Amino acid sequence: MSSVVKQRHGQTQRPKNTLKNEANALVGAVREIERALQESDPQSEKTEKLGLAKLRAALGWSRSRLAQVMNASDRSIVNWENGDPISPVYAAKLREIRGVFDELNQLMKPEEIGPWLLTEMEEFEGHSPADLIRKGETGRIWASLFYLRSGMPD
Numbered sequence: 001m002s003s004v005v006k007q008r009h010g011q012t013q014r015p016k017n018t019l020k021n022e023a024n025a026l027v028g029a030v031r032e033i034e035r036a037l038q039e040s041d042p043q044s045e046k047t048e049k050l051g052l053a054k055l056r057a058a059l060g061w062s063r064s065r066l067a068q069v070m071n072a073s074d075r076s077i078v079n080w081e082n083g084d085p086i087s088p089v090y091a092a093k094l095r096e097i098r099g100v101f102d103e104l105n106q107l108m109k110p111e112e113i114g115p116w117l118l119t120e121m122e123e124f125e126g127h128s129p130a131d132l133i134r135k136g137e138t139g140r141i142w143a144s145l146f147y148l149r150s151g152m153p154d
Contacts, residue, residue, distance in 0.1 A: 053081045055098055059114035069097065069117075069130045096138050100129070103145055 056066050056077075063077040070077075070093045080086050086094065104113045117130045124132060129141050 051098065052077070052086075052094065055094070055101060056081075058110060059101065059117070060111065061114055065118075069134050070094065071134055093133070097133060100133065100138065100141055100145075103142075107145070107148065 052066075056063065059066070061069075063081075064074050066072075067074045067077045070090055072090055076090070080090075100117070101113055104116065108116065117133075118128050120126050120128050120131075123144060124140060132138060132140050
């Protein structure tokens, strides 16, 4: 065996305790990184939990109304507001509502947004924007908002 092979072989022979300590240190570092990423991620579950009650209050909606728009139960809204995890499907619906709210917040007074979302409109064949959100047709709202912002006729 050459001296290089012997040297490499000797370097990989570390005591098991040292390897376990290094593995534990790496696992700890990964957990710290994951925790830091979750805290800094604006779309993290923690933010979703905290944001649900605030968004509902900003819209002036009851839990029942928000549950209806999200196709969820009233109990689910209560549970999510109390810290239960939100499934990815409902989290996506919540992000969609929040996105529409944020866009409308630039166009109208915040207290007008909730009622506006519940108003039936000719533009949406007699449906309200909240109905479109519930049915997963938010793209129609975004198109309308685009035309409104750009000043182009529908």
